[in-house]
Amino acid sequence: MLTPVMSRYWDHPQSWTLDTYLANDGYQGLRKALAMEPAEVVQLVKDSGLRGRGGAGFPAGVKWGFMPQGPIDPAKPHYLVVNADESEPGTCKDIPLMMATPHLLVEGSIIAAYAMRASHAFIYVRGEVVHVLRRLQRAVFEAYEAGYLGRNILGSGYDIELIVHAGSGAYICGEETALLDSLEGFRGQPRLRPPFPAQSGLYACPTTVNNAETIASVPPILVKGASWFRSFGTEKSTGFTLFSLSGHVARPGQYEAPLGVTLRELLDAAGGVRPGHELKFWTPGGSSTPILTAEHLDVPLDYESIGSAGSMLGTKALQIFDDTTCVVRAVLRWTEFYAHESCGKCTPCREGTYWMVQILQRLERGEGSKEDLETMLDASDNILGRSFCALGDGATSPITSSIQYFRDEYIEHFAQGGCPFDAEAATLFAGAGL
Amino acid sequence: MPYDPEVRERLERDAKQIIARYPQPRSALQPLLHLVQAEEGYLSQDGIGFCADQLGLTRAEVTAVATFYTMYKRRPSGAYHVGVCTNTLCAIMGGDAIFAQLKEHLGIEHEETTEDGAVTLEHIECNAACDYAPVVMVNWEFFDQVTPQSSVQLVDDLRAGNPPTPSRGASLCTFKEVSRILAGFPDERFGAVDAGGPAGEATLAGLRAARESGAGDPWNSTEPDAYRMDRPTEGEGG
Numbered sequence: 001m002l003t004p005v006m007s008r009y010w011d012h013p014q015s016w017t018l019d020t021y022l023a024n025d026g027y028q029g030l031r032k033a034l035a036m037e038p039a040e041v042v043q044l045v046k047d048s049g050l051r052g053r054g055g056a057g058f059p060a061g062v063k064w065g066f067m068p069q070g071p072i073d074p075a076k077p078h079y080l081v082v083n084a085d086e087s088e089p090g091t092c093k094d095i096p097l098m099m100a101t102p103h104l105l106v107e108g109s110i111i112a113a114y115a116m117r118a119s120h121a122f123i124y125v126r127g128e129v130v131h132v133l134r135r136l137q138r139a140v141f142e143a144y145e146a147g148y149l150g151r152n153i154l155g156s157g158y159d160i161e162l163i164v165h166a167g168s169g170a171y172i173c174g175e176e177t178a179l180l181d182s183l184e185g186f187r188g189q190p191r192l193r194p195p196f197p198a199q200s201g202l203y204a205c206p207t208t209v210n211n212a213e214t215i216a217s218v219p220p221i222l223v224k225g226a227s228w229f230r231s232f233g234t235e236k237s238t239g240f241t242l243f244s245l246s247g248h249v250a251r252p253g254q255y256e257a258p259l260g261v262t263l264r265e266l267l268d269a270a271g272g273v274r275p276g277h278e279l280k281f282w283t284p285g286g287s288s289t290p291i292l293t294a295e296h297l298d299v300p301l302d303y304e305s306i307g308s309a310g311s312m313l314g315t316k317a318l319q320i321f322d323d324t325t326c327v328v329r330a331v332l333r334w335t336e337f338y339a340h341e342s343c344g345k346c347t348p349c350r351e352g353t354y355w356m357v358q359i360l361q362r363l364e365r366g367e368g369s370k371e372d373l374e375t376m377l378d379a380s381d382n383i384l385g386r387s388f389c390a391l392g393d394g395a396t397s398p399i400t401s402s403i404q405y406f407r408d409e410y411i412e413h414f415a416q417g418g419c420p421f422d423a424e425a426a427t428l429f430a431g432a433g434l
Numbered sequence: 435m436p437y438d439p440e441v442r443e444r445l446e447r448d449a450k451q452i453i454a455r456y457p458q459p460r461s462a463l464q465p466l467l468h469l470v471q472a473e474e475g476y477l478s479q480d481g482i483g484f485c486a487d488q489l490g491l492t493r494a495e496v497t498a499v500a501t502f503y504t505m506y507k508r509r510p511s512g513a514y515h516v517g518v519c520t521n522t523l524c525a526i527m528g529g530d531a532i533f534a535q536l537k538e539h540l541g542i543e544h545e546e547t548t549e550d551g552a553v554t555l556e557h558i559e560c561n562a563a564c565d566y567a568p569v570v571m572v573n574w575e576f577f578d579q580v581t582p583q584s585s586v587q588l589v590d591d592l593r594a595g596n597p598p599t600p601s602r603g604a605s606l607c608t609f610k611e612v613s614r615i616l617a618g619f620p621d622e623r624f625g626a627v628d629a630g631g632p633a634g635e636a637t638l639a640g641l642r643a644a645r646e647s648g649a650g651d652p653w654n655s656t657e658p659d660a661y662r663m664d665r666p667t668e669g670e671g672g
Binding site for chain 2: 129134240300
């Protein structure tokens with residue numbers, strides 16, 4: 001059950017050019033939007049049921065509707081910021097999307113900016129992907145040349161500037177308020193909310209921050225309509241989305257499918273788990289979403305069902321680990337990541353992640369104890385919900401979920417005084433003698 | 435060493451252009467830091483001072499920002515920045531073995547540079563290419579599905595002055611040149627944007643699988659429930 005919509009011509013030899021985009025109904029959504037009132041565009045996106053694809057799954061149209069209505073105060077212009085700072089471990093959907101069809105993001109940005117009556121839009125793209133940057137810069141240049149950006153676009157009377165801004169390496173800038181601080185030229189640290197960005201965002205002006213894939217989903221909705229979009233997915237989780245399969249899977253990659261598809265179905269399309277091995281654990285949406293196991297293969301990948309299964313759909317980054325993988329090593333590495341990326345603003349996250357790494361290193365060396373597991377659970381309890389932003393919450397997910405499903409494996413480490421796994425067997429080149 | 439007057443003049447011209455992009459000047463700080471890194475390959479005190487001057491900030495304010503982000507280098511770096519992803523998925527798929535092999539082969543540690551100034555080695559966090567794991571980035575271009583053996587070949591070629599072509603991206607430019615693109619100036623090399631061609635195998639895996647399975651044409655579908663995934667909840671439908 002695959003439904004390539006955004007990815008439907010990614011195999012075109014020049015998929016990223018304006019010509020190719022126009023030949024595939026490109027900028028038709030913008031033309032439709034400009035013939036509507038901004039509020040009607042917001043309503044259409046609300047009607048589509050589109051939910052944020054960056055992790056939280058908040059309804060996009062509702063978020064747009066939080067922007068102030070009525071006349072715009074010239075001292076408080078509206079801003080749109082597209083979050084393309086894709087950095088959540090396992091997540092690899094926005095980068096290929098922007099590389100293959102950057103105009104989809106450009107058109108979506110213009111439509112969204114129009115809907116919320118923004119004068120400036122920014123695409124904040126992580127810096128460590130220079131080829132994506134090249135193609136985005138070119139797409140924006142082409143859009144200006146063609147009159148889709150700039151003053152009085154397509155004769156509509158609407159003025160919009162779109163700026164591509166390259167980040168500089170900080171996972172925390174994927175958090176929307178940290179991203180705003182970063183875009184203002186500060187250290188990227190999250191802000192206390194309220195006020196929410198819709199009241200006081202970039203330069204303390206009304207701002208909406210949307211994930212890149214959310215914005216890329218908008219032009220199809222304009223072209224085909226809200227009920228067409230709702231013909232994909234489930235009642236509450238509508239539409240198509242990119243599921244990213246990685247790790248121990250025969251054919252890893254981007255699989256665009258309706259929300260509500262299951263991992264079993266996606267694995268079937270991807271040739272299954274690596275031959276000769278069994279699924280051990282997986283993440284539904286990046287490392288910040290609690291891990292699941294083979295018993296969850298038939299849980300529909302929609303916001304509600306994955307929530308009921310004790311995890312979160314997150315970014316739909318399905319990292320697949322087979323029976324050769326040491327869960328303690330996996331969790332240690334994720335925890336080192338969170339400790340490295342913690343911005344240091346709040347104590348539970350800064351100190352908690354640091355000490356979790358110390359304990360996990362000890363456990364992986366086989367020098368831990370049962371008490372360490374309790375200490376980690378206790379520390380997790382003191383981080384979750386007590387941190388400034390979701391980074392701290394996310395850091396606890398791999399720890400608590402791995403202890404829930406694989407407590408015995410932790411115990412095995414200190415029972416036998418070391419890791420029982422052969423790291424080489426888990427590699428892509430296992431058995432190749434490299 | 436302070437910038438030569440003509441270098442400073444050129445940088446000031448670029449800086450003006452960068453600042454003009456933004457509604458408020460301070461937003462230009464990140465690209466300005468990339469710009470001075472493009473000049474010297476790292477953030478020198480002169481570079482920090484230059485950014486401070488352009489924006490009317492103190493050096494301390496600029497340094498506070500610069501030290502927050504990992505892409506800004508505080509020491510002179512090599513012509514090629516080699517980043518090995520050792521976040522969980524890549525690490526397990528072989529990133530740990532690759533990083534260990536490169537450290538041994540080059541005789542350097544994390545964030546160190548080879549004596550010939552060719553290669554700076556770093557282990558990096560997830561670079562959003564997990565479906566191509568294990569991944570190595572050279573000057574922020576993708577080298578996909580690397581092995582310890584191929585990584586050694588890669589750095590040997592870089593040191594020999596024969597930079598290999600990335601798996602998905604344009605032919606390699608130097609770390610300084612890449613920093614200029616990050617500052618928001620387009621890559622002027624002919625064909626650079628189009629280089630690397632269509633999407634890689636993993637990017638197309640779903641599209642190909644859909645075509646093989648005869649998935650139909652969702653874009654032109656008019657069936658109201660064509661791709662609905664509602665399922666009976668547990669206990670209801672059995």
